[in-house]
Amino acid sequence: MAKPVILTVDDDAEVLQAVARDLRQEYGENYRILRADSGATALEALEQIKLRNHPVALFLVDQRMPQMSGVEFLQQAITIFPDAKRALLTAYADTDAAINAINTTKIDYYLMKPWNPPEERLYPVLNDLLDDWQATFHPPFEGIRVIGNRWSPYSHQVKDFLARNQVPYEWMDIEFSKEAEQLTEYADCDKVRLPLVIFPDGEQLRQPTNLEIAQKIGLRTQAEKPFYDLAIIGSGPAGLAAAVYGASEGLRTVMIEREAPGGQAGTSSRIENYLGFPVGLSGGDLARRAVTQARRFGVEILTPQEVTGIRVANPYCFLQLADGSEISCHALILALGVAWRRLDVPGIERLTGAGVYYGAAQTEAMSCKDEDVYIIGGANSAGQAAMYFSKYASHVTMLVRGESLSLSMSQYLIDQIAETPNITVKTYTSVIEVKGENCLEAITIKNNRTGEIQTLPATSLFIFIGAAPRTEWLDGIVQRDDRGFILTGPDLQRDGQHVPGWNLERDPFLLETNIPGIFAVGDVRHGSVKRVASGVGEGAICVQFIHQYLAKVL
Known part of the structure; x- marks a missing residue:
């Protein structure tokens, strides 16, 4: 201090x-x-x-x-x-x-x-x-302070980025904090330019991008070397496991992440069925432990950074990055994960980040204290979020399109939800519209069996309606199925024949794509099991195939 x-x-x-x-x-x-x-x-x-x-x-x-x-x-x-x-x-x-x-x-x-x-x-x-x-005297908070408006998508973006990158910060709502008003005055920042991010050294950024924040807090965004034995795109559980095993076995490894380590699993409020953690752990805690482990073995982590293109010139793979730079590698792992599927109803785009959120959005939990929270979805992620928000909200309502939670949710979560008095599950229910001017004010729901329509006051809606891969940028390079998931191993065969372009005598390895030396692991892979443990397992196994690949090409 x-x-x-x-x-x-x-x-x-x-x-x-x-x-x-x-x-x-x-x-x-x-x-x-x-x-x-x-x-x-x-x-x-x-x-x-x-x-x-x-x-x-x-x-x-x-x-x-x-x-x-x-x-x-x-x-x-x-x-x-x-x-x-x-x-x-x-x-x-x-x-x-x-x-x-x-x-x-x-x-x-x-x-x-x-x-x-x-x-x-x-x-x-x-x-x-x-x-x-x-x-x-009570010592003041010594980290980053974020001053903004609860209903500002910009403010939500800053808070979410800091939280997912394990950076402590203090949130100060301009509408309720006199100190926040005072600080914006001293920093000569009007409300139009919020959020204001104040760093411990007194420097301030107004409406900063994730990259600007990353550079200020010392995250690495540019590669140290031009060439690596192994490059990994994505840092969810599968990517992190691959990084740990690759680097620990002597491969010069770089991992590139466009948002924050942990992937979709990193936003989970509680994972209770992961082996070795009998009382469970949060996705953020899992990500923090894995990142620490990867760095200890010498993994270079670039975040936030994005790969915009891939060029193959055997036995090398070249990656074009969003900042215009390029790095190369012998082997590449695509651990891209998936993104939450967007809800297509009137008003949703305008209110996203202003009362409507995709994923757990733990950064908003304290703001929901003593309020009613609505959650769309019936799988594990939605159940974990419902349990988490039940600690803060006066009531949590789960809106489930199907007939019950048992179709897609683990039994342990179903039991916990049933035992939590301030959680209600509405089945056969869909949201058909969201309403509000500057923030969410109401949702319109429909009972799909009876046709009954209701409009309910609401300030917080969290959406967990499945996930989709973001692999469009790989079109023409890596083979994908009709939903965009990457094909690997046996799935590359059609009528007993390999897909066009495979020119090696051997069959593709289990996790290898149609391009020799490029592998895919985790949720982005066609046919994968959408569980944290399976992603970690694939990441670890993939490194063994990479050793076999390198032994033949080097």
Whole structure:
């Protein structure tokens, strides 16, 4: 934590220097001593201290200053740091003003000049004030602060990016926090340019992109080398497992992720059926552990970064990145995962990020406290989200198109939902419209058996209606099925014959695509089992096939 500040203000340069010297001599080890030669200068400094979120313990201010007296300064300073202790330095003639200030400005003490010797006339007084301040002091949050509006898609994007990349932050809603208003004023940021992201060093970004945030917090977005033994696109459980096993077995490995490590599984609020974790763990925790493990073995992780094209020149594969750069590799693993399928109903696009969210959106859970939350979907992800939101929301309603949860949800989750009193499951139900101007205000639902239509007030709708691959950019390179999932191994054969383009005598390995040396694992692969453990298993197994491939081409 940064040292708390003691700020002394005096227009007399000699007096100011003497005060600062005595303060530094006694308190410099535990406090940061700052000085200012006028009230105006001191107020400017306080605004910057506030933006850096550093605490102020004590103001020691001369009363008789031109332009702004000590009392006038304190009246403004306490609006910025209301908990700081306040002491006036006064001459004998200023005693009445100091006494009056005890009532008007609530100063804690006034000291007569000169204060020599400080051991008798200065330090005992300040020690008492600082002890009182320390007794009630709560250290401020030292990480990133995000100031925005709950209903802003930009704000949701920033919060989601930070959370999924395991970066702690403090959320401050401009509509409810006076401090947030204060900080935007000091940063000269109007509401139109929110969200405002304030970093610990006081630097600010307005409506930043994920890339701008990544560069500021030190995420790696550019490759260190031009060539790697193994490149992995995507960092869900399958990609992370491949990275760990590849790097641990001596392959120079780079992993490229366009959003955040963990993939769709990383957004899960609770995974309770993953082997070795009897009490379960969150997707974020799993991702954090895996990323730490991968980095320990030397995996280079680029995030946020996106591969926009692939060019094959055997035995090399060249990857074009979104920033215009290019890297090459001997072997490539496509661990692209899947994205939530979009709901196609009136009003949905306009309100996405403003009350309508795809996926668990754990970043919004605290905002839903004591509200009604609606969840669309009946598979495990929807069930995990319902259990998570039930801890915050007054009520959670699951809207399920089918006849029951048992068709697509694990039994342990069905049992938990049935035992949770503030979760209701509505079957045979679909959302047919969402309504609202600047944020979600209502949803219209339809009972598919009876045809009954209802419009219900709603502020939060979370959507889990299946997933689809984002593989259009691979068209003409890698063979896919009619839904876009990547074909591998035996699935590449048609009537006993390999797909056109396969020119090797051997059959493709189990997880190999129609391009030798390019593999696919996890949810993006045709026929894969959509479970975390199976993705991890495929990632690990794939590395063994890569060793066999490299042994023949190198």
